[in-house]
Amino acid sequence: MLSPKVLVPFMLTGTIWGSTWFVITGQISDVPAAWGVFYRFMLATPALFLLAMTMGNRLKLNRAEHLLALGVGIAQFSGNFLFVYHAEQHITSGIVAVMFALLMVPNAIFARVFIGEKVQGGFIGGSLVAIAGVALLLVHEWNAAPLGGNVGLGIVLAVGGMLAASIANVVQANPTGRGVPMVSLLAWAMLYGTLFDLGYALLTAGPPQMPGAWQFWAGTAYLAIIGSVVTFPLHYNLVREIGAGKTAYNGIVTVCVAMLLSTLFEGFRWDALSASGMALALTGMGLALRARRVKAVQVQQSGALRR
Numbered sequence: 001m002l003s004p005k006v007l008v009p010f011m012l013t014g015t016i017w018g019s020t021w022f023v024i025t026g027q028i029s030d031v032p033a034a035w036g037v038f039y040r041f042m043l044a045t046p047a048l049f050l051l052a053m054t055m056g057n058r059l060k061l062n063r064a065e066h067l068l069a070l071g072v073g074i075a076q077f078s079g080n081f082l083f084v085y086h087a088e089q090h091i092t093s094g095i096v097a098v099m100f101a102l103l104m105v106p107n108a109i110f111a112r113v114f115i116g117e118k119v120q121g122g123f124i125g126g127s128l129v130a131i132a133g134v135a136l137l138l139v140h141e142w143n144a145a146p147l148g149g150n151v152g153l154g155i156v157l158a159v160g161g162m163l164a165a166s167i168a169n170v171v172q173a174n175p176t177g178r179g180v181p182m183v184s185l186l187a188w189a190m191l192y193g194t195l196f197d198l199g200y201a202l203l204t205a206g207p208p209q210m211p212g213a214w215q216f217w218a219g220t221a222y223l224a225i226i227g228s229v230v231t232f233p234l235h236y237n238l239v240r241e242i243g244a245g246k247t248a249y250n251g252i253v254t255v256c257v258a259m260l261l262s263t264l265f266e267g268f269r270w271d272a273l274s275a276s277g278m279a280l281a282l283t284g285m286g287l288a289l290r291a292r293r294v295k296a297v298q299v300q301q302s303g304a305l306r307r
Contacts, residue, residue, distance in 0.1 A: 006241055009234040014250040018257025020227040021093040022265060024085060026219045030211040033085035034201035036220075041077055041194040043224035048187040051229060057181035061188060068176050069188035076168035077193025082200065083161030090154030094255075094262025095141050098134055098278070099158045101251045101285055105131070106166035123288045130284025136277025144269065186232065252285055 027036035052059060061069065087096050105127050112118065142151045168189075171177065177185060201208070211217070235250070259278065262268040 006238065009238055010250065011253065013231045013234050013238070014253025015257050016226055016231050017250070018097070018254040019261060020223055021088075021097045021258040022261040023219045023223055023227070024088055025093050025266065026215065027223070028085050028089055030213060030216045031209045032201070032205035033089065034082065034197065034205045035209055037078075037081045037085055038194065038197040038201050039220050040081075040223045040228070041190055041197060043221060044228040045187065045190045045194050047225055047229045048183065048190055048232075051233070052181070052183040052187050055181075055183060055233075057184045059184055059187070061180065061184070064176050065180050065185070066188065068171065068174070068180075069185055070192045071171055072168045072177075072185070073189035073192030073194075074196050075164045075171070077190050078196040078200065079164035080161045080168065081193075082197070083157045083164060087154045087157035087161060090150050091141050091158070092262045092266045092268050094259040094266070094268055095137055096154075096158050097258035097262075098137055098255050098281055099155075100162055100165075101255050101281070102127070102130055102134060103162050103166055103169075104251075104285075104288060106163055107169050110166055110170040122290070126284045126287030126290070128284070130281050130288060133277045133280025133282070133284055136273055136280065140271065140274040140277065183232065190228075249286075252282060255282065255285075 024036075027033075027040070030036075031039075049059070084096060084100075104123075108123060108127075138151075138155060172185070238250075259268070263270065268274075
């Protein structure tokens with residue numbers, strides 16, 4: 001864990017993914033959330049295909065693999081991100097990040113139901129501690145409502161995004177998914193998701209809105225290239241180096257960075273309630289991740305925490 005080839009990408013991916021939660025807030029301030037999601041993946045999709053070709057991965061998929069990519073794309077790159085972008089209109093990005101750190105809970109449930117993966121008692125106990133911590137943070141957010149939005153709606157949207165991401169994670173762990181190079185599967189899934197995002201944006205937000213501010217496009221490029229393309233190879237190399245279980249600790253780094261940025265730039269104010277909630281959430285996540293069995297589904301679990 002302390003060798004440079006492990007420590008550097010470990011901290012880099014956690015830091016980048018932690019920052020993306022805040023960058024999203026800039027994207028939804030200039031255009032409807034639906035168009036913000038589309039522009040991000042409009043830029044990321046060709047870059048991911050280029051990465052797959054550079055790595056020498058096969059891009060040709062059979063019918064079953066394309067259907068899998070379609071399902072993953074709609075769940076991960078449409079439903080998940082559309083929910084998240086809309087949620088951040090009502091609650092701060094740091095709180096959404098903390099909620100998404102609980103992604104391991106629905107992942108474990110869906111994995112148990114669909115692929116028969118057992119859950120250890122320590123994981124359940126740690127998850128309950130983390131959930132209690134997140135509940136305290138949400139109570140704090142409900143009382144403060146710093147964005148002046150509907151906190152209850154923001155919570156529901158964040159949960160919806162988390163469930164969509166979890167479904168995509170478990171689906172990717174099936175035998176068909178394991179037979180496709182990961183970057184190739186993600187590239188096709190992102191393409192299908194981007195097409196769905198385009199249709200959704202046209203139906204719900206009207207004609208495309210093209211912001212002229214360079215800050216918007218700089219943020220979009222950062223989310224697309226740095227937050228969506230560059231970090232995935234680093235992440236999966238870590239999985240090969242130290243295993244999926246230890247790599248999943250990136251989620252804790254991500255939460256810490258996201259909450260720091262939310263404090264500095266979104267006006268999140270700490271008090272005894274929020275500090276206690278954060279401490280419980282981080283402690284519970286650590287306990288749950290230590291107890292989690294190293295299974296294929298975990299490979300997807302930690303990656304989907306990143307926005």
